[in-house]
Amino acid sequence: METALRRFVRDYQGLNSSTVPELEAVPSPLEFARYVGANRPCVIRGGARDQQLPALDRWTDDYLVEKLAEKALRISVTPSGNADAIVNGVFVEPAEVQMSLRHLFERLDVEQDEQESATPSQNGNMADEYVSLAEDAGRDGPAFAREFFGEAPDVANIWIGGRRSRTSLHKDPYENIYTVIRGSKTFTLLPPSEAYCLHEQVFPHGRYTFDEASSTFAVERTSPEVTLPWIPIDPLAPDLVEFPRYALARPMRVTLHAGDQLYLPAMWYHFVEQDVGWGPEGPGKGVKAAIAINHWYDVRMDGHLWSMCMLQRRLLLALDGREDEDPAASSGEEDDDDDL
Amino acid sequence: METALRRFVRDYQGLNSSTVPELEAVPSPLEFARYVGANRPCVIRGGARDQQLPALDRWTDDYLVEKLAEKALRISVTPSGNADAIVNGVFVEPAEVQMSLRHLFERLDVEQDEQESATPSQNGNMADEYVSLAEDAGRDGPAFAREFFGEAPDVANIWIGGRRSRTSLHKDPYENIYTVIRGSKTFTLLPPSEAYCLHEQVFPHGRYTFDEASSTFAVERTSPEVTLPWIPIDPLAPDLVEFPRYALARPMRVTLHAGDQLYLPAMWYHFVEQDVGWGPEGPGKGVKAAIAINHWYDVRMDGHLWSMCMLQRRLLLALDGREDEDPAASSGEEDDDDDL
Secondary structure (H helix, E strand, O other), X not given: OHHHHHHHHHHHHHHOOOOOOEEOOOOOHHHHHHHHHHOOOEEEOOHHHHOOOOHHHHOOHHHHHHHHOOOOEEEEEEOOOEOOEXXXXXXXXXXXXXXXXXXXXXXXXXXXXXXXXXXXXXXXXXXXXXXXXXXXXXXXXXXXXXXXXXXXXXEEEEEEEOOOOEOOOEOOOEEEEEEEEEOEEEEEEEOHXXXXXXXXXXXXXXXXXXXOOXXXXXXXXXXXXXXXXXXXXXXXXXXXXXXXXXXXXXXEEEEEEOOOEEEXXXXXXXEEEEEOEOOOOOOOOOOOEEEEEEEEXXXXXXXXXXXXXXXXXXXXXXXXXXXXXXXXXXXOOOOHHHOO | OHHHHHHHHHHHHHHOOOOOXXXXXXXXXXXXXXXXXXXXXXXXOOHHHHOOOOHHHHOXXXXXXXXXXXXXXXXXXXXXXXXXXXXXXXXXXXXXXEEOHHHHHHHHHHHOOOOOEEEEOOOOHHHOOOHHHOOOOOOOOOXXXXXXXXXXXXXXXXXXXXXXXXXXXXXXXXXXXXXXXXXXXXXXXXXXXXXXXXXXXXXXXXXXXXXXXXXXXXXXXXOOOOXXXXXXXXXXXXXXXXXXXXXXXXXXXXXXXXXXXEEEOOOOEEEEEEEOEXXXXXXXXXXOEEEEEEEEEEOXXXXXXXXXXXXXXXXXXXXXXXXXXXXXXXXXXXXXXXXX
């Protein structure tokens, strides 16, 4: 079984490109359909500029602060810049604090040299706290995507972060169009077929708490204990002794600059770093911040993608002797032995 | 592993429709893209009529015989109506004989009550012996498919057969658009995820020989022996004692009438029966024959479909203790044990 999983990783690598294709023009819905159909990513260089996305020119610090007034925003903070991530064997979510955008910008100004980071919480925030910016960000998402998917995006988010902000390696059950507005974002991407390489394990769940008075963080374990599966690998410094299967992975890296767009297919593993940039007024003006928006579209669960991911997961659980984590197994919803 | 494969079959069944969707109008390339992307079939009722395919009105017996003059055509004949099929534990290809279309029609007139059948050999015959009919059949295939695939069909075939002609259950490494011109065709379809259910085995290769003088068939085993994997199940009368995994399959059946089109996705298992119909002159006129054309388009080997099919195949070989049939294993092209 392990041989079959390893060969699957290699077969896929042999049949697919090892780089992300770069489109120089916005694709037609039909061209875009070929990427979605194959569950393969692509970068559209300057796509948002070609689409004349207002955010690219409008989102100066002053404009953003004015639009959001002094509104208290939910901001995720962590001591190290990670969003959801494994910290000392615990899956730790960021602390959530309330602050105005003005306050966030002040923090980002300071944070560049410190160990902590802050970014808006991501729960469809473009329809919520940031709704006054939704028009600038293209309320319905890019036309080529809307036309192919046949519907408006399910969720839109805005991301505002400092140099230290980054995600851990994870996947989302959504088709994703990611657009950089200020600064740059570097994606490390791995296809769903490389699940074998990622040593997903189960971790206890916790959350950072943040004491504003002392500016100190602590990890609080969820009680009663909750566990969840997560990937413990840092793609920037993978520990191949502890995670030897990662040697077989073939991560693809691509950097997006302001105006660029990435189609990030559903179920692809991704790790996102960023570099900060000045606002649209040019160098030296405003707060150095990376700002991006993304649109999530419902993933189709028909076809093979979804069931193939479930098959891989079951095979990996069996390989690692963790069958008890299979929801179908523990719920007793199927009793396969009785059927033959 | 068997449990994982069984759950995969069920997961796919749970996430996908159990019937073939029926479109009442020719799809746009973008609508068609959604079916190809999901590797899911669809029927376009009256599609060829909407596209004003000349063959529908032109292909009377007289017209066909006139177009092909007295040309000697390669015709596949078998005693039972099967094309390539398992006969007494041997994979047997039809005998190939030469006859004119006039002669084939005479034979089909007789054959309806006999045990044998004859159809044109299928090796891209529309570009070869039947090229004088290619214009009537839409040389470049349907516009919606050409526009999505971005290229003309790789291969086009014509099929002319009697009531007894049918295929065995098999799959093709092509995207397929199938158009019925006369009579009807009934497809039994199974998705690639149901490979587990089909008990593919290895059979020795043979071929029918046909003695024209005595009109008798014999099976000649290929020598030196050649073997190939094939599916031994008759979907019309599956032997669930010998092939118990087929009980888990959920075959989809759909009948196409003259003018209807089927998108048959690459790697789908299919079994095709037919019923014969009169020519375009109406009932009682001409030879009762089923006539169809199909266009094969290159399948994309990127994305997951291809490597997923290879993964399933390897898992099934391991399950059945037949790892030695894996080309990668026997060629020694990989030595997985050395890598970790």
